[in-house]
Amino acid sequence: MRAQMLRGAFVFAVIAALVVGTGPGRTQAQASRQVRELVLVTWPQAADPQQYEAARIAAEGMRKLGLKVTVRPMPWEQLSDYVWYNRQKWDMTTWQMVGRPERSDPDEILVNLFSSSTAKDGYNFIGFIDPAYDEVAQAQRSATDPERRRKLVYEAQRMLAEKQPYTFLVNPKSLYAYNNQVWDPKTIVDQKGIGIKNFWTFIQATPKGAQKDMVLNAQDPVQAINPLYISGKVDSWVTELIWDRLVRIGPDGLPRPWAAAAYTWVNPTTLDVTLRSGMKWHDGRPVTAEDVIFSFMAPKGAKVPMYKPFVANIAAIKALNATTLRFTLDRPQAAFLTSTLGKLNLVPRHVWEPMLQSLEGKKENAESLQERTPIGSGPFKFVSWTRGQEVVLEANPQHWAAPRMHRWILRTVANVEAALGGLRNGELNFLSDYLGDPQVLVRLSRQDPRITVVASTDIGFQFIAYNERRPPFNDPVFRKALSMAIDRTMIRLVAYKGYGVLADSPVSKALEFWHAPGLPQLPYSVQAARDLLKKAGYDWDSQGRLLYPANQTETLEVAR
């Protein structure tokens, strides 16, 4: 009888413990102050060993603060869906911004990643809300004086360093390689924050011998060759060669005139652009002011959705004469040269106007149109495209900046090892896409002196993002303590094998003009992180688990 009662009491205790959600021996008040188990989602090891390894090292540091942390790998399709479309549900994720020439201007990153206006369904997926920051970010957007703008960009970076919406890990180094017996090393250009695979290399690379074709690789297939569609990253390598732009981002990371011979700001909302004379489309017709106006006005309609945000601020474009255009903006936009004139492709009106008209009243837009022979005015002409295999372009000798190579051939090589082997046996002479182990590539270049490897710090950055909609991540002190408890140097050396520099800002150190000097570095120190938490009222229970400050309790379930 007594044994039965005991058993009954035990069962009751177990049920009670399950209901309350803690083991026996803890008081109710402590249990609910205890920070729940936190979940860090990341890529599977096989798909991205660097992010996976970084997540594991980071979680190890967080555990030293008395947190229970689970690292949960997910395939990218699932992870992005979870983080992007379930914004209330997740805790932490590893994430990256990749480097692109247009990101040489900090505007896109500072505004779109951290503005309260993009928190609901835009790129501010962490839900970082800070009215003071919004003000500074918007102010730099309209500061057309570069020096004044630089001060504001610095200010924005300082605010982010203080608030730590992310833990910045590294600016990775991008690695590319080429055959120095085929290409004259003096003519390979290293663009700041981008690396040697860039527009300037492609127009300047000079063949040393009989091999005059550049044969490059990309892992992903080309999706479309369409000047009005921002498709995959590989596609943009092709489009920027076929279609010219008014402005190009130079090797120094700053905009420079291109199809525009010159430009002048008349006032903060008026820009005069003089076109280069004698430009011709690949079909032989001249490039006119009407073509240029068409190129910027067509995306304002409904049929070119991806370029629409970039021209939204243009109120009007008027041809002052045959070669001068006046752009009038709704609001001052300091990054206009880079983010609009350097982004939009110049397209021939006689080709695209009828094509866009054929879409009237249909569901499809310009993205489903594919020219048989794409016509641009750029330094390379289209020759052929075999889907899943290669794109062939040839030098346009009529162009004022005619390339020195004969043909530019982009091969789709799905297998990383095959790309490396191809570089060795001469099937490729420029390794333009390499996601494998950097040390393998460097070893290859040591064994084979014909192969030159160039590593350059990228505009892109890797980070851990915290969902600021979910406590305790809404507390900047907590986020700062996490950043201090994560051994970022270890991540740099182990996960990235030393191919990266420690990041302290969303603006890359490669962008010397924009990166704020003297940002707080938050060196690795678990003790300092614990002191910081203690000072803010956090505490630890007898098992060493972290507790919220006295007036706060856990309100959320563990992330699923």
Added chain:
Amino acid sequence: MTRASSRWIAQRLAQMLLVLWVIATILFLIFRLMPGNPLVAYIDPNFTAEQQRALVHEFGLALPLWQQYLLYLKASATGHMGQSFFYHAPVAQLVWETLPNTLILTGGAVIVAYLLGTAAGAFFAWRRGAAAEGIGIPLALAARAAPEFWVGMILLAVFSFSLRWFPSSGTASPGVQYASVWQQLTSPDFLRHLALPLATFVLYLQGLPLLLMRSSMLDVMEEEFVVMARMKGLPERRILLRHAARNALLPVATAFALVIGYSLGGDVVIENVFSWPGLGRLLVKAVASKDYPLAQGAFLLIAAVAILMNLLADLAYAWLDPRVSYAKR
């Protein structure tokens, strides 16, 4: 052809359509049950909520599921198969562009594997217990058991990267274009590109016809008609080829349909190792990027090929062995 047999074929065709419909339905559901969202391919700092809505509308994902299903069935039945989300091009066009490469590689590999496999199987059965069998069978088994991507990488490392006899990827040298499939098939450049993927594929496929032929031969060689032929004093060669091998081929022919189904799985892997621009790579990319229309279209086509091959194998069996009849008794 008798009336009974034509009725039987009509029945089989009707069954085929039913199976295809079931597969189409499963495909439709399975891709929508998979975690993820086709819009994630577009995530970018400049991707606005307005663009998201426009895409959902353009992809037809705003419609109720049953409407999507009916539209999909209609599109599949007409062979149109819809518009790919990822490439923004008609699925039919994408599939037809890559299908020849896959058919050449897979078809070629199946034929070569069958010719080599059955010949070797017959030979090993004939030489039962000889040293050739002692070495040959374990080798054939090992080649069959090794993962095909591994075999492919070994062949690449040896014959492409070290010896440089064969190119490592694609169907043609940089910048080479073929005017027609016939020109492609007869071009030495294409054949050099085909060599390594085909060899990998043959090593992967040869095991089944080889082992089946060998055991079937061993059975047949015990039969009375072989003993009879020997008693008649016919030459061994003639007994092997005209009497034993011919009869032993029957189960091997039935397994042909099985090998076709099996080879489609191998094709996906081998196309990726050798960057072969075929249906398999299109399929992998489509599944990874949640390109429902393309993935559905490609899978459906593969299923249709596999079912058709099964039907052909049944027909061939009856033709090879008159004892088998179509008609139900």
